[in-house]
Amino acid sequence: MTLKKTFRLCLILFLGLLVMILMQIVPSRSQVADVPAQDTQTQQPMDPRETREIVRYEPVLPEVHFSTDGVAQGDFFAIYIDKTTLLDEVYATSNLTKNRIRFYSFKEGMAAFIPVSYNLKPDIYSISLRIFRDDLLLQDENIPLTVIPKQFVTQYLKVTAAQNAIRTSDRQYDDWAAFARGRAVTAPIPLWEEDFIMPVAGKITTEFGLTRYVNNANPTRHSGLDIAAPKGTPVKATNSGRVTLAQSLYVPGNTVIIDHGLNILSNYYHLDKIYVKEGDEVKKGDIIGAVGSTGFSTGPHLHWTMTVGTVSVSPWQILEKNPLELLNLSELQ
Numbered sequence: 342m343t344l345k346k347t348f349r350l351c352l353i354l355f356l357g358l359l360v361m362i363l364m365q366i367v368p369s370r371s372q373v374a375d376v377p378a379q380d381t382q383t384q385q386p387m388d389p390r391e392t393r394e395i396v397r398y399e400p401v402l403p404e405v406h407f408s409t410d411g412v413a414q415g416d417f418f419a420i421y422i423d424k425t426t427l428l429d430e431v432y433a434t435s436n437l438t439k440n441r442i443r444f445y446s447f448k449e450g451m452a453a454f455i456p457v458s459y460n461l462k463p464d465i466y467s468i469s470l471r472i473f474r475d476d477l478l479l480q481d482e483n484i485p486l487t488v489i490p491k492q493f494v495t496q497y498l499k500v501t502a503a504q505n506a507i508r509t510s511d512r513q514y515d516d517w518a519a520f521a522r523g524r525a526v527t528a529p530i531p532l533w534e535e536d537f538i539m540p541v542a543g544k545i546t547t548e549f550g551l552t553r554y555v556n557n558a559n560p561t562r563h564s565g566l567d568i569a570a571p572k573g574t575p576v577k578a579t580n581s582g583r584v585t586l587a588q589s590l591y592v593p594g595n596t597v598i599i600d601h602g603l604n605i606l607s608n609y610y611h612l613d614k615i616y617v618k619e620g621d622e623v624k625k626g627d628i629i630g631a632v633g634s635t636g637f638s639t640g641p642h643l644h645w646t647m648t649v650g651t652v653s654v655s656p657w658q659i660l661e662k663n664p665l666e667l668l669n670l671s672e673l674q
């Protein structure tokens with residue numbers, strides 16, 4: 342073998358060896374196809390939420406505002422809880438009332454109107470407010486409220502035995518059931534517009550809250566104002582709302598109840614005629630009936646009661662200013 346032949350043989354062997362080594366290192370095409378696709382592609386850009394850092398913040402807590410810290414017997418007051426969220430719930434109880442205290446979403450918070458019955462003794466009472474956000478108890482407050490004494494006059498009324506039989510009849514229990522039904526429904530928004538008006542012009546013959554002895558016995562309180570007016574005088578809705586009761590009852594005679602929303606209702610008794618029916622929407626000043634003397638009545642007059650829920654409150658307070666002003670919204674930030 343010549344040197345040239347030997348060199349050529351060595352070169353062929355060397356190249357063969359090199360090809361074998363390379364085949365071990367570089368995977369075949371079929372092997373590449375087995376590798377998962379994403380490994381061979383460019384990575385997706387990372388979602389920014391994956392790298393966001395935790396931000397700690399103080400939650401905005403509700404703020405409780407009372408319209409006053411002292412309320413006269415027979416008046417009402419408001420609580421406004423500002424800066425609430427949709428998750429917030431208020432559980433309120435008080436020795437002022439056996440009724441549930443209802444809060445309604447209003448503007449940026451929640452509002453409740455609370456009546457102070459003329460039967461409550463002047464004293465310091467308290468309202469417990471527990472404010473929840475979902476399951477968390479955010480606030481637990483006990484807020485005092487003073488009930489201020491108010492002078493109510495006493496009336497001694499003489500009526501015939503037949504008239505007295507009306508007011509002492511067991512049929513008044515049906516009246517109470519009807520009242521309860523008429524006052525159980527209220528809109529969760531104010532239906533009234535601006536100020537309330539006198540439903541009829543005339544002389545006030547019996548004041549709100551007066552203690553009345555009929556034939557010198559069984560004193561009762563007078564739940565509203567008696568306004569004397571000739572039979573047939575139109576009776577206006579004291580404000581806009583929805584009629585929740587329009588029917589003939591025994592002691593109050595022909596009766597209309599209008600819901601003005603947020604638990605505020607007006608009640609009209611002894612009507613000669615009723616011009617509305619349950620479910621009617623009325624505007625402030627609409628004629629809802631005519632003055633009469635039906636039920637327990639000694640002459641034509643309108644008996645007008647204002648209630649917050651089922652509790653009678655002073656019509657004078659309602660006439661004095663729009664209840665929404667009690668929320669003092671203009672002073673809140």
Ligand SMILES: [Zn+2]
Nearest residue numbers: 547566567644
């Ligand atoms: Zn009356």
